[in-house]
Amino acid sequence: MLYKLNLEHILFLDIETVPQKQHFSDLDETSQTLWEQKSQYQRKDEITAEDFYERAGIWAEFGKIVCISVGYFNMKGDQRNFRVTSFYGDEVVILKQFKQLLKDHFSQTKHLLCAHNGKEFDFPYIARRMVINGLNLPYKLDLFGKKPWEVPHLDTMELWKFGDFKHYTSLKLLAHVLGIPSPKEDMDGSMVKDVFYEENDLDRIITYCELDVVTTAQVFLRMRNEELLSDEEIKKV
Structure with a gap:
């Protein structure tokens, strides 16, 4: 099934959150x-x-989103690019911009959202914060009435479970066992709150979030047994 998916139809994403x-x-x-x-x-x-x-x-x-980073493939013949961008700052602005992206570029039935542990964290978190902030849910996050096979979400952690309901694997561990080069991260998720509130260094959080998006895409490629992205193929936009 994974081999049949068009990479250009998938939006990879990651979010960073802090206490309100x-x-x-x-x-x-x-x-x-x-x-x-x-x-x-x-x-x-x-x-x-x-x-x-x-x-x-x-x-x-009790939390809020301070950054949503996304990545998507752009294929031109034999050339493959992975474009990464981020929405950050005021939470309502972040959510509106992300919603507009989905509406403009990822609203068709063929389009899918992909995140690591996304079904347990990223997707419901974004949806809940949209409701809390008085925003209508975009189609890709409104799951009411959808059958399981109609939910347009991919989760690299779920894919790795292979039916094992109790198995949790971090993105860092999964990347390691799959032989994906570890990005040069200078922080982890437990540090986001202090970096945001104490250091006031949003750029550092954005970089961390974008690296996780790239790593998620790399994991997905490995699961399809495809060549990993090179540094030259990754474009910040």
Whole structure:
């Protein structure tokens, strides 16, 4: 099945998220209480809700998107390019720009979205933040009434499971075992909050997000047993 897919019909993506507020104390009293209730089964008894707030960006109800990076193939004869671009800054602007991209270039039935762990994280997170921000869902994220085989989403982690429901594999590990050269990343997901709030270095987050998009595309190519992208084929637009 993977071999039959047209690479130009796939939009690869990754998102970076942070807590809505920098500190737990910045939340209003109701939000603090709701966060304590939401996180009580995820944190150990000795860890307070305030200490655990470092991870609030993982939940769409308490986090926000600061960057969406996308990548897509552009084929011209034997030439293959992978173009990467990012939406960043104000969350509402990010979501509107991403929605417009889907509407203008990836709205047809043949088009698919692809992310690593996208079905559990990226796709529902984007959809929830759109609803929270009062935006109508684009067709590619509105799953109501769709049959499983009609959902236009690909997930490289799910593809790697091969039917194993309990198997989790990080993008970094999967890239390593598939022999994909590791990009020179100077951060990981646990650092995004501090880089955003403490260092105010959005460019660093964008670079990290874009590298994950490229790695996801490389994993997809390996799963099709195709040649990996060279540095010359990757274009920032």
